[in-house]
Amino acid sequence: MSHEWSDASRPKFFGRRRGRSLNPTQQRILDDKLPGLSVDPDALPADPSDLFDVEIRDLWLEVGFGSGEHLVGQAGNHADIGFLGCEPFINGVAKMVRDADAAGLRNVKILADDARLLLDALPDACLGRAYVLFPDPWPKKRHRPRRFVGPDNLPRLARLLRPGAELRCATDHPDYLDWMLYHVGRSAAFEWLAEGPKDWRDRWDDHIPTRYETKALAGRPSYLRFRRV
Structure with missing residues (x-):
């Protein structure tokens, strides 16, 4: 990725980047699997659907996916939709990458960084x-x-x-x-x-907790x- 946390041109970020140290298995998952899932805001195709190697009919975004339970679940339920996820907390990213790989998902791309970098790079009305x-x-x-x-x-x-x-x-x-x-x-x-x-107290019908x-x-x-x- 071209963005560095020390880059003075980046928007100021206040959240956590890391929690406890990653164990060897988590680090290996990131090293082996994250590159294939990562999206670079500086190198987006004109049509974001071209990020995926499967045909998609729509593009959905999740900002701050945490450990990825919702993102992985939605992507598994909607194989014809491309999902973009953003999460700077690397411990959560490691879990999401593990679960996405185990599920064999091909319709997910993620930015393990500040969501604003991706939001500012995506085209209008996408x-x-x-x-x-x-x-x-x-x-x-x-x-x-x-x-x-x-x-x-x-x-x-x-x-x-x-x-x-x-x-x-x-x-x-x-x-x-x-x-x-x-x-x-x-x-x-x-x-x-x-x-x-009821419309704000109840979970959405297709929601994944x-x-x-x-x-x-x-x-x-x-x-x-x-x-x-």
Whole structure:
């Protein structure tokens, strides 16, 4: 990859890159399998579907896939959709790469780095869906500008999502829920699809829970669907 963490031209990043040291098996998985799954924002084809060696009918994105349970599950359920995943936390990337390889997935490409690098490189209106599931809530007031769903990144997502495409967000943090609804609600690019409480209290019918989600660490999760208008 051409991007280095010390590159002063990169957007400032505040999240974790690493947790505990990778064991030899995890490191071998990354060394052997990650290159074949990686996407380079500086070398994207004009048509992102050309990233895949299988024919795809649509392109979906997941920002911050964690350990990859949702991404791997969705890719396994939709072999004709190309999935792009972004996650800077290398321990989670190692698990996702292991599971994607075990499942024999050919419709997944990932950026083990800051999602903004890929979002800024992709062409307009190339996505049919985007997921931002349980992002870091940055609960301290002074850290709220670091939240991914907000005024800095919503224009990026709006540029990439074609009309009628969905932005799906989930959080178990009440303040982040209010924050999401406020900022997406202010955007003329999106409309909230909820008609009643059931529409944000219940998981989507095709949703695949993550390990973090099942722990319900900070309370009851909320599930939000927005449409690109």
